[in-house]
Amino acid sequence: MLDLYEHTDKYSSKNYNPLKLALAKGRGAKVWDIEGNCYIDCISGFSVVNQGHCHPKIIKAFQEQSQKITMVSRALYSDNLGKWEEKICKLANKESVLPMNTGTEAVETAMKMARKWGADIKNIDEASSEIIAMNGNFHGRTLGSLSLSSQDSYKQGFGPLLNNIHYADFGDIDQLKQLINDRTAAIILEPIQSEGGVNIPPTHFIKEVRQLCDEHNILLVADEIQVGLGRTGKMFAMEWEDVEPDIYLLGKSLGGGLYPISAVLANQDVMGVLTPGTHGSTFGGNPLACAVSMAALDVLNEEHLVQNALDLGERLLKQLQQIESDLIVEVRGRGLFIGIELKTAAQVYCEQMINKGVLCKETQGNIIRIAPPLVIDKEEIDEVIRVITEVLEK
Ligand SMILES: Cc1ncc(COP(=O)(O)O)c(C=O)c1O
Numbered sequence: 001m002l003d004l005y006e007h008t009d010k011y012s013s014k015n016y017n018p019l020k021l022a023l024a025k026g027r028g029a030k031v032w033d034i035e036g037n038c039y040i041d042c043i044s045g046f047s048v049v050n051q052g053h054c055h056p057k058i059i060k061a062f063q064e065q066s067q068k069i070t071m072v073s074r075a076l077y078s079d080n081l082g083k084w085e086e087k088i089c090k091l092a093n094k095e096s097v098l099p100m101n102t103g104t105e106a107v108e109t110a111m112k113m114a115r116k117w118g119a120d121i122k123n124i125d126e127a128s129s130e131i132i133a134m135n136g137n138f139h140g141r142t143l144g145s146l147s148l149s150s151q152d153s154y155k156q157g158f159g160p161l162l163n164n165i166h167y168a169d170f171g172d173i174d175q176l177k178q179l180i181n182d183r184t185a186a187i188i189l190e191p192i193q194s195e196g197g198v199n200i201p202p203t204h205f206i207k208e209v210r211q212l213c214d215e216h217n218i219l220l221v222a223d224e225i226q227v228g229l230g231r232t233g234k235m236f237a238m239e240w241e242d243v244e245p246d247i248y249l250l251g252k253s254l255g256g257g258l259y260p261i262s263a264v265l266a267n268q269d270v271m272g273v274l275t276p277g278t279h280g281s282t283f284g285g286n287p288l289a290c291a292v293s294m295a296a297l298d299v300l301n302e303e304h305l306v307q308n309a310l311d312l313g314e315r316l317l318k319q320l321q322q323i324e325s326d327l328i329v330e331v332r333g334r335g336l337f338i339g340i341e342l343k344t345a346a347q348v349y350c351e352q353m354i355n356k357g358v359l360c361k362e363t364q365g366n367i368i369r370i371a372p373p374l375v376i377d378k379e380e381i382d383e384v385i386r387v388i389t390e391v392l393e394k
Pocket residue numbers: 046102103104105107138139140141190194195223224225226227251252
């Protein structure tokens with residue numbers, strides 16, 4: 001008989017290479033595997049379960065809505081889409097929102113909006129409209145967002161991809177200036193790069209990008225799909241530099257760890273370029289997604305999770321920075337989003353941490369990303385610190 005792993009592998013596509021660990025239960029910041037072993041979750045489904053696993057309020061909203069109505073296509077109105085829209089627009093200080101489902105769909109939507117805005121408002125010839133992205137970015141895996149990737153290994157074999165995408169080093173304002181011309185419709189960036197290795201840009205970089213966009217009439221698109229909604233100790237990571245983008249992209253924890261919902265937020269001067277028939281999504285903004293997302297946003301607010309991320313993140317960062325180890329190049333981060341860059345491959349150390357009850361994963365080969373649910377408490381954070389120190393102190 002096949003064991004669980006063999007059974008899953010037999011039928012799975014091979015586009016992932018998961019660790020041999022199967023989870024069966026999650027509550028708050030903790031998860032349990034099929035043998036009942038408990039772990040503190042420092043992966044959080046890649047920042048999807050910011051509100052914690054199986055949050056009772058979000059589960060309740062899901063259950064209640066699923067007994068009323070779950071799906072209304074956008075051919076009609078529903079009784080809760082407007083309520084969700086108002087909540088998310090007020091949170092992001094934007095006039096309008098376009099709901100999608102996954103992060104990559106939000107990115108695709110922003111790319112379409114940027115091109116349409118470029119053509120309609122800036123009179124850029126459609127054939128030559130350009131977008132600037134950052135080296136080391138991650139915006140998703142579908143063809144548009146893949147076209148933004150600077151990582152050749154992600155793109156190999158999938159061409160032809162979109163052309164007219166240019167790249168600047170994250171943090172290099174002079175390089176960015178060189179790339180700007182009359183055909184530039186948008187600059188897209190993650191305010192803190194996630195998959196790229198928890199990369200924090202130099203102070204003022206984001207502000208300078210904003211200035212460039214203002215000077216040259218270019219849209220600034222902030223991909224906050226992973227770092228938004230409290231992860232970095234601010235509601236939006238752009239707040240670290242006090243900058244408002246023209247377009248916000250949200251996803252992941254917007255659905256409270258329960259349901260995929262993403263959002264593209266902009267003011268009417270930008271959103272207005274989309275007219276009936278120019279874009280859409282069957283599931284986007286369905287009543288179940290809206291009910292779950294409203295509960296997810298309420299939990300962030302009612303349980304002061306942004307503040308918790310700031311306070312406990314500071315404690316975690318300080319303690320991790322004090323680890324004496326020849327292995328560590330740098331420990332960096334904001335809020336509960338921390339990268340431990342090692343001189344060597346990180347996988348083996350992640351496995352040791354997992355064996356000691358802290359679930360984590362490496363990115364870019366040598367960086368351990370620590371991103372627990374924002375509901376994590378001080379005791380759990382101290383346990384994470386104890387385990388990481390034990391594994392890395394040399
Ligand atoms: C910054 C960022 N943008 C976009 C995406 C794509 O989101 P999804 O996997 O939901 O399509 C991700 C996923 O990790 C991400 O981290």
